[in-house]
Amino acid sequence: MGRIPLLLILFFATNSSIALAGPENLSIFDPVSPAATPIRDLFMLVFGVIGIIFVITEGALIWSIIRYRAKGDETKEPPQVYGSNPIEVAWTVIPIIIVFTLFLVTTRSIYSLDMQEAPEGALKVKATGHQWWWEFEYEDLGITTAGELHVPEGIPVFVELRSADVIHSFWVPRLAGKIDCIPNRENHLWFQADEVGTWYGQCAEFCGSQHAKMLIRVISEKEVDFNSWVANQQLQAAEIPTEANGKETFLSLACINCHNIQGVTTVGGFGPDLTHLMSRDTIASGAANNSTDNLRLWLQNPDSIKEGALMPNMMLSDKEIDALMEYLQTLK
Amino acid sequence: MTREAYNPLSSKFHDWVVTVDHKKLGVMYIVTGILYLIVAGSEALMMRWQLAIPNNDILSPDTFNAFFTMHGTTMIFLVGMPILLGAANYFIPLMIGARDMAFPRLNAFGFWLFFFGALLLYFSFLGGQGLSGEEGAPNVGWFAYAPLTSTTFSPGSATDYWVISLFVAGLGSIMTAINLVTTILTMRCDGMTLMKMPLFAWMMLVDAALILIVLPPLAVIQIMLLLDRQFGAHFFDAQAGADPLIWQHLFWFFGHPEVYILIIPGFAYISEVIPVFSRKVLFGYPLMVAATVSIGFISLGVWAHHMFAVGLSPAVLAYFSGATFLVGVPTGMKIFNWIATMWGGHIRFATPMLFATGFVSMFVLGGLTGIMLAVVPMDWQLSDTYFVVGHFHWVLFGGLLFAIFSGFFYWFPKVTGRLLNETLGKWQFWFLFVGFLVTFGPMHMAGFEGMPRRIYTFMPGRGLELWNMLSSIGAAIQVVGFILFVINVFWSLRKGKIAGDDPWDAWTLEWSTTSPPPPWNFAETPQIASRRPLWDLKHPDDPDWKYE
Numbered sequence: 001m002g003r004i005p006l007l008l009i010l011f012f013a014t015n016s017s018i019a020l021a022g023p024e025n026l027s028i029f030d031p032v033s034p035a036a037t038p039i040r041d042l043f044m045l046v047f048g049v050i051g052i053i054f055v056i057t058e059g060a061l062i063w064s065i066i067r068y069r070a071k072g073d074e075t076k077e078p079p080q081v082y083g084s085n086p087i088e089v090a091w092t093v094i095p096i097i098i099v100f101t102l103f104l105v106t107t108r109s110i111y112s113l114d115m116q117e118a119p120e121g122a123l124k125v126k127a128t129g130h131q132w133w134w135e136f137e138y139e140d141l142g143i144t145t146a147g148e149l150h151v152p153e154g155i156p157v158f159v160e161l162r163s164a165d166v167i168h169s170f171w172v173p174r175l176a177g178k179i180d181c182i183p184n185r186e187n188h189l190w191f192q193a194d195e196v197g198t199w200y201g202q203c204a205e206f207c208g209s210q211h212a213k214m215l216i217r218v219i220s221e222k223e224v225d226f227n228s229w230v231a232n233q234q235l236q237a238a239e240i241p242t243e244a245n246g247k248e249t250f251l252s253l254a255c256i257n258c259h260n261i262q263g264v265t266t267v268g269g270f271g272p273d274l275t276h277l278m279s280r281d282t283i284a285s286g287a288a289n290n291s292t293d294n295l296r297l298w299l300q301n302p303d304s305i306k307e308g309a310l311m312p313n314m315m316l317s318d319k320e321i322d323a324l325m326e327y328l329q330t331l332k
Numbered sequence: 333m334t335r336e337a338y339n340p341l342s343s344k345f346h347d348w349v350v351t352v353d354h355k356k357l358g359v360m361y362i363v364t365g366i367l368y369l370i371v372a373g374s375e376a377l378m379m380r381w382q383l384a385i386p387n388n389d390i391l392s393p394d395t396f397n398a399f400f401t402m403h404g405t406t407m408i409f410l411v412g413m414p415i416l417l418g419a420a421n422y423f424i425p426l427m428i429g430a431r432d433m434a435f436p437r438l439n440a441f442g443f444w445l446f447f448f449g450a451l452l453l454y455f456s457f458l459g460g461q462g463l464s465g466e467e468g469a470p471n472v473g474w475f476a477y478a479p480l481t482s483t484t485f486s487p488g489s490a491t492d493y494w495v496i497s498l499f500v501a502g503l504g505s506i507m508t509a510i511n512l513v514t515t516i517l518t519m520r521c522d523g524m525t526l527m528k529m530p531l532f533a534w535m536m537l538v539d540a541a542l543i544l545i546v547l548p549p550l551a552v553i554q555i556m557l558l559l560d561r562q563f564g565a566h567f568f569d570a571q572a573g574a575d576p577l578i579w580q581h582l583f584w585f586f587g588h589p590e591v592y593i594l595i596i597p598g599f600a601y602i603s604e605v606i607p608v609f610s611r612k613v614l615f616g617y618p619l620m621v622a623a624t625v626s627i628g629f630i631s632l633g634v635w636a637h638h639m640f641a642v643g644l645s646p647a648v649l650a651y652f653s654g655a656t657f658l659v660g661v662p663t664g665m666k667i668f669n670w671i672a673t674m675w676g677g678h679i680r681f682a683t684p685m686l687f688a689t690g691f692v693s694m695f696v697l698g699g700l701t702g703i704m705l706a707v708v709p710m711d712w713q714l715s716d717t718y719f720v721v722g723h724f725h726w727v728l729f730g731g732l733l734f735a736i737f738s739g740f741f742y743w744f745p746k747v748t749g750r751l752l753n754e755t756l757g758k759w760q761f762w763f764l765f766v767g768f769l770v771t772f773g774p775m776h777m778a779g780f781e782g783m784p785r786r787i788y789t790f791m792p793g794r795g796l797e798l799w800n801m802l803s804s805i806g807a808a809i810q811v812v813g814f815i816l817f818v819i820n821v822f823w824s825l826r827k828g829k830i831a832g833d834d835p836w837d838a839w840t841l842e843w844s845t846t847s848p849p850p851p852w853n854f855a856e857t858p859q860i861a862s863r864r865p866l867w868d869l870k871h872p873d874d875p876d877w878k879y880e
Contacts, residue, residue, distance in 0.1 A: 024791075026783075036713075039709045060671050069681065091664065092619075184570055200782075204717070205641075
């Protein structure tokens with residue numbers, strides 16, 4: 001009896017939470033990937049089991065609170081009950097059976113979701129966590145990008161997880177559970193976006209000052225769109241002469257110590273690759289939209305967008321910033 | 333005339349500083365714990381203010397990180413530990429009919445180590461900057477995962493303060509644990525066999541044994557980290573090729589039993605309160621003892637359930653998942669036994685019982701969300717989210733803190749001779765209870781919505797605004813409850829009703845002596861025949877020992 005309203009409440013709570021969140025939600029109850037859907041289903045099963053335990057236990061508690069509350073007119077102590085072997089055996093054995101069942105369900109689920117080798121036809125990506133941004137390398141395709149991971153719709157993606165500094169954790173809830181990126185270790189994770197769309201996530205292991213703004217976007221596209229994105233990303237930086245000589249300005253500053261631009265400079269690697277900077281929707285690992293104003297602000301003072309970001313304030317003059325802006329905006 | 337008349341204040345102060353009396357030390361532990369509870373609560377309040385709305389700028393990222401580090405570290409080491417050690421210190425000798433702890437001077441030494449270790453931790457706000465001038469208090473999380481703690485990523489002295497202060501405070505805890513184990517095993521009064529001890533004593537025995545087993549490994553890794561940071565060792569230095577997971581395994585080998593070290597005293601308090609206020613003997617005492625001992629054992633084999641997302645192999649995951657589920661069995665037994673104790677009783681809802689009932693009802697849910705986290709694939713989604721924050725606050729706030737308040741209201745008259753005000757106490761309970769639900773309930777939802785822990789701000793438009801605002805409102809409601817508590821303590825110390833020896837009509841030995849007890853506890857060593865010596869005294873016609 002108690003179970004139906006409880007499940008209704010859960011159903012209502014999960015659905016209303018998704019509705020409240022809108023299209024940008026990160027709800028684990030709204031999966032779009034075969035790596036996340038079985039976990040959602042597991043939730044519903046476990047909700048049911050613990051819901052029943054909850055109702056029975058709290059019910060017994062509330063019953064004894066109401067029924068056995070002292071009325072104040074008791075003349076002697078209630079009967080003293082020291083224990084009861086059959087009852088105590090019952091509430092030892094029944095929980096053992098329940099947890100053993102849960103253990104079997106869990107173990108089956110672990111083995112079915114765990115994947116250490118890329119499946120046939122999967123797209124392989126290497127995701128490296130840096131303080132505080134994500135680097136995505138498609139080694140087979142010769143592409144390096146940051147913050148936004150493009151994948152084709154309906155094809156499994158096998159992610160190799162690495163860290164360049166401290167421990168991070170790759171988590172896009174609607175696509176898969178999280179797995180940590182740990183220095184000197186190689187971890188794996190897989191997902192498959194079954195719909196076209198943008199799926200949000202962020203670093204889930206505390207990694208220092210800007211852990212909160214180490215965001216992830218996974219953009220799943222129709223295969224043809226993905227292929228044209230790949231074709232563009234594989235190009236070297238476009239050679240478009242700029243009036244203010246921005247490229248020379250870029251090369252003359254410390255920018256090159258960290259940032260690579262394929263075909264121009266590759267001595268860096270500590271910061272995000274900028275070859276196709278303008279093809280990204282966001283900068284600073286998702287902390288701000290990639291607009292002209294934000295990019296300018298970022299060059300002027302990274303702290304104003306992301307306090308504590310490892311990109312230093314280079315104290316650039318307005319002239320230098322103008323030149324850099326002009327150059328960076330050619331990197332499409 | 334004594335010197336007290338000559339210089340009352342400094343002489344009283346002197347008495348407290350040099351005392352080796354277990355009761356004075358117990359009081360000092362608990363008062364220190366409550367002071368730090370206010371400090372760490374204020375830190376939490378600042379965090380809730382910052383997280384009330386997205387992209388808020390009340391706290392800078394580094395300050396927020398320092399606050400959650402200090403909040404967690406303080407609540408565990410400077411609030412939970414001293415209160416549980418203080419209560420054990422005060423009541424174990426009284427309950428087992430002893431005149432003091434086995435090693436009174438070691439006891440005082442343990443307290444002062446803890447006390448100065450705690451001060452050292454908070455001195456970091458002033459002194460933690462070191463040469464780099466970057467940080468104040470530690471900001472690497474209370475779990476201090478390598479390699480974030482290396483000098484590369486955490487320059488300055490903040491992390492060293494974390495290491496050294498907790499090392500010192502931890503030594504104090506180890507000494508007190510040795511003292512507790514020895515006292516319980518050797519100082520029991522005539523007739524008190526192990527199976528006739530109050531359950532409180534059994535639970536603190538298991539608790540102290542757990543402290544003895546898991547705090548030394550923590551001390552060891554803290555020294556290893558200090559060697560890394562100060563002398564260039566490479567135990568956890570990932571850049572020199574170390575495996576950072578070593579820290580996690582060793583830390584959680586301490587860290588998981590630590591949460592049982594914190595919650596078992598909670599069990600101990602309400603195992604005394606529930607029978608007295610239900611007017612019934614505790615249901616299934618031997619099973620409760622067995623459950624406590626087995627929780628102690630199982631808790632040593634479940635640590636990697638904090639590490640389900642680090643890339644362990646499926647077989648290891650399955651083992652730690654199964655071991656974690658297993659904890660649910662003895663925990664369930666306890667809950668059922670408490671409810672069975674209430675069943676058929678004449679329950680009086682004085683404030684201690686209100687908090688004890690609150691404990692049982694909330695602990696059930698906290699335990700069940702723990703079961704959810706033990707389902708490994710679910711943990712892949714929930715680990716390091718606000719769901720976990722909601723879960724363990726359900727256990728440690730709705731569980732432990734409610735149990736502490738239950739015990740505080742129950743034993744305050746024994747310690748001070750005066751009862752706390754019941755009306756204020758009940759208002760405090762309801763403010764805390766509602767505030768607790770409103771604060772921590774929505775955190776579970778925020779976790780379902782994909783909000784990670786330890787973030788100083790969150791993105792708008794992703795369904796997190798409502799839950800975070802609710803949590804912050806709940807925190808404000810709790811503040812009222814805590815203020816009522818402080819008012820109640822100060823008011824009752826001066827004007828509270830005189831308690832007498834046995835205000836609750838209770839059954840264990842501490843209620844047979846005066847309130848407050850004399851320095852020698854008992855004029856004559858008590859002799860007992862059952863688990864409830866005062867019941868036997870009050871009901872000579874139907875004593876307990878016939879049935880045990």
